[in-house]
Amino acid sequence: MQPDAAERIGEVKDHGGSLGNARLLFPHAPEPWIDLSTGINPHSYPLFDLPATAFTRLPEPDLVTDLCGVAARAYLAPGPQNVVAAPGTQILLPYVMSLVRPGRAKVLGPTYAEHARAARLAGHAVEEVESFDALADADLAVVVNPNNPDGRIVPRVELLRLAEQLRQRGGLLIVDEAFMDVGPAGESIAGDADRRGLVVLRSLGKFFGLAGVRLGFALAEPRIAAALASQLGPWAVSGPALEIALRALGDLEWHESMRGRLADESARLDALFARFGITISGGTSLYRFFQTPDTEALFGSLGERGILLRRFAWNLQALRCGLPADEAGWRRLEDGLAAWSAAKSPGTLKEIVS
Template sequence: MALVNGNSVDAVADHGGSLGRASALFPHAPLPWIDLSTGINPHSYPLFDLPATAFSRLPEPARARELAAVAAATYGAPSAANVAPAPGTQILLPRVASLVKPGRALVLGPTYAEHSRACVIAGHAVAEVRDFDALFGADIAVVVNPNNPNGCVVSRRDLLDLADKMRSKGGLLVVDEAFMEVGPQDERVDGDVERGGLVVLRSFGKFFGLAGVRLGFAIAAEPLAARLDAELGPWAVAGPTLEYGIKALGDEAWQQSMCNTLYEDAVRLDALFAGAGIQISGGTSLFRFVRIPDAAGLFAALGERGILIRNFGWDDTALRIGIPGREAEWQRLEQALAAWAAKRDARATEA
């Protein structure tokens, strides 16, 4: 086991989305699986034909610059020079953490586990904290906003105060806005990066439902963005990915329509769970979050019916549920929830 400052860099947490793992847990589950274990949009951006040169030639630098410009306009960054495109935000995490010399990293949690692991890789001593104010004592602070998995949101004002503190002592605040497309737009901090002490991460695949194209962005003050871009090197983003990123990020009509669709889906999902006696306690319109005493029982009951949701080792009462896509998936989920609720109620009556 590799250790840095007493922390393991080997363990990769279960993030959901592994149907191989699901099949091992529930080998007799009916197929096809309904994967509700991620926050990836089931209504993906429409596929379209790509020019053959997107596959046969190295990506043109001008096309990468165009992607950065479209991303800056979409996310509200000051300019394209503030945007470093990458093959997914995952590859950016340890590079961003390395922008600060090894010190004390504090991650506001519970949240996406890869932030802590990336900070360990960068040489930091890492701890997860539950109190936002504790982050002011960090050399590098990490906030996922809206948070995954509970959807909690930290205000822009509080984040900028923290960024100012980080800048004053040569530290860094990393704000992961992977789900901000369906979050409160007034709280995003993409446009504030030139203040310094702040890097914002943006994920393309979740909202656009194209996680497999691997595209993400670091938004930062120009010197930091240039450093990250140089570290990634030429041709960091694949040709087909450039084409999808440019077109989808520039499609404002689709984005607005999808926000409305996902909101309606989230309302429907809340009602479906309420019908089974489960109240939603958080989340976004890309995923919902619940806490119930029998979380393990519900996870197993749905898994045995070929429906994968997300459970958590740090809280055996917590579950995260993604949005179903096709109507048949909604119907299967409703039937599975009804069957679980009937067994629960029968046990309560017997007791």
């Protein structure tokens, strides 16, 4: 690759979840690591025995059709004709960014870095903006809703207004709802996927705790959905992913039960941090976001104890923390916070943990 092309595309950023990097930073940390750096549900959808044909045969087109129908019902999209299944939302990004001619792309940030990188891959001049109103003159606008990492919500009515503004000028609004499974359902724009000038992205990996399955969806008007499916080609989604997603997306009882569990555990996490003087300022029930002037000390202190949080180059006082998977993880996090607090204020440890 030529240097100028490499600079235009940009490097893939660290998005959290890299235990290899964590071990390099903290070579003496105890194992196993507790990875709280992602927003992935630690209580994954229960795995089950897959039919041998999921591995030995090419995926049947009928299964893909069935999956699109199940996804449409789960996400309250207009219908299966509006749904495209792909091997991860990440794969969809360059295709979706190429739905409009290269122009001005604006990403409402700070947020997940891959949207901007994918837009550059598609030839757009990319700008990250902090004001929703600043998206209005873009050719391509990207909103993550709920936002990662701070959980910001843009109301559905505002998104629809922006989509119409962009459509009238031949533009496109992309709304990434990777975390909407735990967001306010009334603000989801998935049910509006029939509208022109709009593409909605959904992901299986976050809420279902199945990131390794690599399955995502684009929801769009049928013409756009068909074009994206054509670009992906046949057998884009693996047989095992199809079988797992059909079961998981269709299990509405599990969805509701898990939403309640995550809400309880995120409240528990808020209370734990509050005991040590940290106020949560945002996030979702899958991850919590906060800012503290002691970021480096806290990140390092927990890292030395084998507990990984997510930090950000754009805000050196910000951290994101996911949910521990079990009681042992909760105890290690509590002990780690107590040790950090004691090192900061040695005389207050007994008072804090009592």
